[in-house]
Amino acid sequence: MIASAFAVAYTGAIPVFVDADKETWNIDVTKIEEKITARTKAIMPVHIFGLMCDMDAITAIAKKYKLFILEDAAEAHGAEFKARKAGSFSDMAAFSFFANKNITTGEGGMVVTNDEAIYNKARYHKNLCFPLDGNRNYTHDEIGFNYRMSNVIAAIGLAQVEKSDIYKGLRIKNNSLYREYLKDVPGIIFQPLHVDYLNVCWMNAIVIDPVKYGHTKDELMLFLKEHGIDTRLLFNGMHNQKSLKEFGCSMAGDYSVSDWLTQNGLYLPSASNLSEEQITGICKLIATL
Template identity: 60%
Template sequence: MENFIPVCEPALLGNEKKYLLDAVESGWISSAGKYVSEFETQFAKYCGVEHGIGVCNGTVAIHLALVALGIGKGDEVIIPNFTMIATAFAVCYTGAIPVFVDADPNSWNISIEKIEAKITSKTKAIIPVHIMGLVCDMDPILALAKKYNLSVIEDAAEAHGAEYKGKKSGSFGHLATFSFFANKNLTTGEGGMVVTNDSKFASKSRYYKNLCFPLEGAREYNHADIGFNYRISNLHAAIGLAQLEKAEQYTEMRINNFKNYQKLLSEIKGISTQVWDETVYKHVHWMNAIKVDPIVYGRSRDELMDILKKEGIDSRKLFNGMHTQKSLREYGCVMEGEYTVTEDLSRNGLYLPSSSTLTLSQVNRICDVINGAKI
């Protein structure tokens, strides 16, 4: 369709082709090569931590972090109910049970007030997910973790460069994980990263991601533990390094997109977004998500999405709650409980086109359609 606006396209405005061609010409196209180590080092530095461990996607990054912490069968891990299901699946890979906590009605992140009630003697970790590019309120989460001797893994898949009280996402937990899928603010196409300040956890992550080959000495093909093939390729890392060189530019582009949306959407009754304190949080707007109040707006979320589609504008529904997932019920998760905020977001939420390269004229067009559809 002419003038079609996709929900998200990668911005490849730097040295991606140059570095990728260099990697190909060097012959190092698999999991060894200079770009892997350089990308790991520079991304860890970008987050303000000591160690980066590149992997093949964000889901396995969470799994690897859990394995490094020794999480396994019989353990419980607290996660947001409102999140991409990858967070829950990664916990399941270990044999542990994900335990769900409803979302906060303002930030849409995990509700701080509801975490403690879900902690039991089996709880071993909390995974706060920084939804849509907004860091969770980390101080009370870390205080709870300290009180109950729990580990914290930040799922920062949606929050490259986001900040809380002046510190970047990925620098708060015992470990943190990132995704570099094509729609992320920084992308490698497919890829992920575990970051940490703890050298022990870094070594375990490196060990388990590469089939448990010894980290030092000759490769004898004797394996003491069951490991995983979670390596990132030199090709993907080459793209990642080029992306990282323009991280601040890409971040500002996403923030600017939101500001353009905000000016127009704030005038439309029945449309709302996340709420946060800009003196505490730097939101990087992975996706420009909105919630539709069908009574005030006059149309349902699904009706609005249909109208946008007819006008050549792509959009996506927000996540379904973990408590509704058949796979997790059959796995053995406790599905009962009140998750009113998650249900509201799942029923009424969507995200709009959010490419870094989105133009002001495109934003104006999208908002004109949303305003025109209001009854």
């Protein structure tokens, strides 16, 4: 997702890409070390569609090379790896509250950390580097940002947090219905279910095997559209982004899994309030194409 790479670029650092894993669709942890150089400062695991990355492997690599871990948990509110929540494995983690997320404030988000120095740095920089002691002499020692959240929006966010387990439960239930009603349709691939991972199923993403399914993802999307069902493309890989190429990122390397996901993947409707009838209707259409 482009925001992850942009966040690195905003700091002046150059994002370096790692291909996805074909099973989990998350970062391929076996390909991280070959990308680490003396200039590497941090690893950013992006927990995709609600499924966390393999944080054991990433933590071990970060320790070995003395790197920060910055989790992009934008899509993973309440997700777990080995019974530990997304956002708790890193020096700092970011969550999105954009309108399409499991919990939302319309726009905005949240940063979490266990480190008091980072916490204060974040508070300082998000408020145009006004001094944290409250001094208003309009003298700013560093370049800051206005990334403040208004108190009205924060109040909505707190109320959303109270309901987060409800929304999480609805997304997980809807995803399990899709899996159940599509289990006999050949060539429909979901992210894996694994006992170590609680996937909060932000999106009902599927990948089509066109040979087994008999149709491409574009044909399926068109067919669903003709029947009034909207779908979306999966993300396009960072190695395909003109903006990042011009910024100076290396586009060389093998990103075949990422390209496979982009070429064959789509999101099925994913709103929390989908009814079982709506989901069975969509699945019947997918089965009849």
